[in-house]
Amino acid sequence: MYLLNDNGEYAIVIENLVKKYDDLLAVNNISLKIKKGEIFAFLGPNGAGKTTTVEILEGIRKKTSGKAFVLGMDIDKRRELDQMKKIIGTLPQEFNTHLNLTVRENLRFWSRMYAKNIPIDDLIALVKLEDKAKVRYKNLSGGLKRRLGIAISLVNDPELIFLDEPTTGLDPRARRETWEVIESLKEQGKTIFLTTHYMEEAQILADTVAIIHKGEIMDIGTPTQLIDRHGGKNRIIVRCNDQVVRDQIHEILFEFGPMDNEDGDIAISAKKGTLSKVVDSLDEKSVPYTDIITQRPTLEDVFLALTGEVLLAKTTVEESS
Amino acid sequence: MKKIPDKKTFFGKIYLSLRRIFGITSSTATDWVRSGPALFFTFIYPIVMILLFGYIFGAAPDDSLYTLHYYNEDIYVVGDQSYSFNPASQLLLELGSQNETIAKELNLHIVEVNLTGSSISYAEWMKNNDIPYLMVIPSGWSEAVNESKVNTTAPIANINYYYDPSYTSSFEVRSIIDNVLQEMNLNEFGISTTILIEVEPTPSREGLDYIDFYVPGMIMVTISTSGMMGMVGIITEQRQSGLLYKISSSPIKKWEWALGQQLWQVIMGIMVSILTILTGWIAFDFNLTTLHPLMILVIIFGTMTFAGLALILGRFIKRPEAAMAATMSIVFPQMFLSGAIFPAEILPNYMQIIAKIFPLYYVSEAMRNMMLESTFHKAWIPFGVTIAMGLVFFILGSIITNWRKE
Numbered sequence: 151m152y153l154l155n156d157n158g159e160y161a162i163v164i165e166n167l168v169k170k171y172d173d174l175l176a177v178n179n180i181s182l183k184i185k186k187g188e189i190f191a192f193l194g195p196n197g198a199g200k201t202t203t204v205e206i207l208e209g210i211r212k213k214t215s216g217k218a219f220v221l222g223m224d225i226d227k228r229r230e231l232d233q234m235k236k237i238i239g240t241l242p243q244e245f246n247t248h249l250n251l252t253v254r255e256n257l258r259f260w261s262r263m264y265a266k267n268i269p270i271d272d273l274i275a276l277v278k279l280e281d282k283a284k285v286r287y288k289n290l291s292g293g294l295k296r297r298l299g300i301a302i303s304l305v306n307d308p309e310l311i312f313l314d315e316p317t318t319g320l321d322p323r324a325r326r327e328t329w330e331v332i333e334s335l336k337e338q339g340k341t342i343f344l345t346t347h348y349m350e351e352a353q354i355l356a357d358t359v360a361i362i363h364k365g366e367i368m369d370i371g372t373p374t375q376l377i378d379r380h381g382g383k384n385r386i387i388v389r390c391n392d393q394v395v396r397d398q399i400h401e402i403l404f405e406f407g408p409m410d411n412e413d414g415d416i417a418i419s420a421k422k423g424t425l426s427k428v429v430d431s432l433d434e435k436s437v438p439y440t441d442i443i444t445q446r447p448t449l450e451d452v453f454l455a456l457t458g459e460v461l462l463a464k465t466t467v468e469e470s471s
Numbered sequence: 472m473k474k475i476p477d478k479k480t481f482f483g484k485i486y487l488s489l490r491r492i493f494g495i496t497s498s499t500a501t502d503w504v505r506s507g508p509a510l511f512f513t514f515i516y517p518i519v520m521i522l523l524f525g526y527i528f529g530a531a532p533d534d535s536l537y538t539l540h541y542y543n544e545d546i547y548v549v550g551d552q553s554y555s556f557n558p559a560s561q562l563l564l565e566l567g568s569q570n571e572t573i574a575k576e577l578n579l580h581i582v583e584v585n586l587t588g589s590s591i592s593y594a595e596w597m598k599n600n601d602i603p604y605l606m607v608i609p610s611g612w613s614e615a616v617n618e619s620k621v622n623t624t625a626p627i628a629n630i631n632y633y634y635d636p637s638y639t640s641s642f643e644v645r646s647i648i649d650n651v652l653q654e655m656n657l658n659e660f661g662i663s664t665t666i667l668i669e670v671e672p673t674p675s676r677e678g679l680d681y682i683d684f685y686v687p688g689m690i691m692v693t694i695s696t697s698g699m700m701g702m703v704g705i706i707t708e709q710r711q712s713g714l715l716y717k718i719s720s721s722p723i724k725k726w727e728w729a730l731g732q733q734l735w736q737v738i739m740g741i742m743v744s745i746l747t748i749l750t751g752w753i754a755f756d757f758n759l760t761t762l763h764p765l766m767i768l769v770i771i772f773g774t775m776t777f778a779g780l781a782l783i784l785g786r787f788i789k790r791p792e793a794a795m796a797a798t799m800s801i802v803f804p805q806m807f808l809s810g811a812i813f814p815a816e817i818l819p820n821y822m823q824i825i826a827k828i829f830p831l832y833y834v835s836e837a838m839r840n841m842m843l844e845s846t847f848h849k850a851w852i853p854f855g856v857t858i859a860m861g862l863v864f865f866i867l868g869s870i871i872t873n874w875r876k877e
Contacts, residue, residue, distance in 0.1 A: 210875050
């Protein structure tokens with residue numbers, strides 16, 4: 151048991167949290183600690199139990215068993231839960247606000263719910279909605295709605311912000327802009343609990359990532375730690391578009407160890423110095439390959455290694471740029 | 472950074488609560504005002520209701536004359552002229568067609584048709600011409616009447632009345648004909664009328680029309696309908712859109728949210744009441760002097776009753792589509808059984824007992840009895856029940872309504 155032995159170091163402490171719906175175990179005995187000031191990402195596919203966990207922590211869904219402390223407050227105690235709601239910010243997965251109110255009016259409405267408020271103009275500037283301040287919520291695009299959602303989650307200048315799938319359904323540009331806002335929040339010292347099924351999002355934004363699958367946490371660590379532990383080695387991929395060339399490459403690279411065929415390309419595990427040796431060998435025999443690249447393992451590989459399944463929702467850095 | 476001063480003090484807490492409550496009220500109001508269809512239907516509903524029921528039940532008699540078609544087979548023809556063979560049949564026809572005053576009194580307008588030589592039956596003719604009732608004076612009827620005057624054993628002289636039973640007015644028209652025939656019987660045999668009923672309203676109700684009693688009931692019907700449907704709609708829609716859960720993750724308390732929503736329903740209730748009264752006044756000359764200041768409390772607590780009931784209902788209905796059907800299943804029986812539109816006294820005994828289950832019964836009774844000095848003393852019990860219901864349903868609604876996920 152490590153509950154409350156944190157000297158205020160942790161924003162969230164969860165111990166043996168369980169949520170059951172009849173026979174379905176949505177959250178299966180999870181325990182974790184999230185440090186103050188970090189971006190923590192819950193990475194997993196839809197239905198993994200991410201949103202259920204967040205909603206329990208936010209106090210809008212009852213848990214079956216276990217303990218949870220948010221900013222040192224026990225969510226089982228009514229008075230502490232009420233106190234906790236004053237200093238957290240939330241962006242639900244299915245975020246919505248008053249459809250016929252403008253951006254500014256919506257922010258004013260949510261500001262009235264809290265004793266402590268950030269000036270509305272500052273919030274509008276933070277999420278770059280200055281030119282949309284007088285536009286009604288229902289007329290905003292998906293990306294702008296999410297940005298307003300983030301601004302609303304900040305009206306009370308919260309210490310901890312829950313962002314549940316903040317970029318789902320957004321186009322690459324809107325996603326990139328949302329990431330920038332989240333990064334700026336971290337710079338302000340906020341703790342961010344982020345749920346996502348986009349591995350790039352977790353990899354780029356998060357200090358700590360927990361891989362969740364079927365209600366269970368498979369592993370927790372920094373993206374680098376997780377990749378080192380489960381991602382395997384770097385890979386060298388030789389690209390070609392001719393079967394004769396492919397056979398030639400196979401013959402030459404045989405000495406470097408086992409090879410995988412990836413969509414017609416040939417991949418081998420990379421050790422130190424392997425890349426230059428591979429290039430030399432291919433050049434020596436004048437093999438007309440198309441391209442040669444090195445690839446670091448990603449959280450996708452980590453997820454595959456931990457669960458045996460592919461994390462389907464992908465967004466690539468190329469797509470986002 | 473803006474901060475509420477002294478938020479931990481009693482007055483600081485009160486300030487915060489009021490800020491949240493009015494925040495909920497004003498945002499719901501703005502959202503509603505800007506959603507065109509909701510605005511239109513909320514205001515058009517009471518106007519349609521008051522006009523519809525006002526015209527059905529409150530229209531002047533001269534506006535609703537029944538048209539009776541008749542065919543007189545009992546005609547004696549001489550050359551080019553045809554005339555009634557007997558003064559008796561002549562009198563019957565004059566009653567309706569020539570004496571306008573009597574026709575108005577009887578609500579009957581008579582139109583002669585000539586079906587001589589028609590190859591189809593009377594029933595078929597009525598069907599083809601969409602005629603609900605037809606009176607036929609058979610050939611020789613006058614002679615039969617004369618015969619019965621001198622011979623008491625002579626057969627009864629009948630006229631024929633054909634009617635479509637799907638028209639409820641056909642029974643009323645028959646009753647009018649019966650009355651006329653009865654009068655004729657008395658006249659024919661020289662019997663004068665000696666006993667009559669004289670109709671006069673009680674002094675306290677003098678000068679008041681049906682509409683004056685109908686408007687207060689209609690106000691409460693409209694408030695109960697729009698209050699319940701509006702509130703259930705808000706809960707289910709906000710739950711479905713996720714807004715309710717977002718609100719529940721903020722520090723606002725459930726009772727503050729409920730009170731904010733109810734406050735808006737009360738404002739709506741007052742607006743709808745004013746609209747109903749104005750429509751009644753403009754269209755039917757509703758007597759404004761019957762309004763009592765205490766009625767505003769009935770409207771406020773009545774609205775709280777129905778909104779509280781809606782909060783309870785919203786606890787069990789998850790989707791907006793189901794909300795409409797479920798609310799209707801309460802609103803409609805309540806509307807017709809509670810005495811708000813029809814007097815509860817005309818209902819069978821067991822239905823009158825059922826009527827008293829509905830909150831609308833007490834609210835309407837309070838409103839109606841407050842209108843007149845002579846009945847004001849009877850308003851206190853339903854008024855007290857209305858206040859109690861408003862408080863109880865508000866508290867229950869605030870407790871029972873659920874904004875956490877299950």
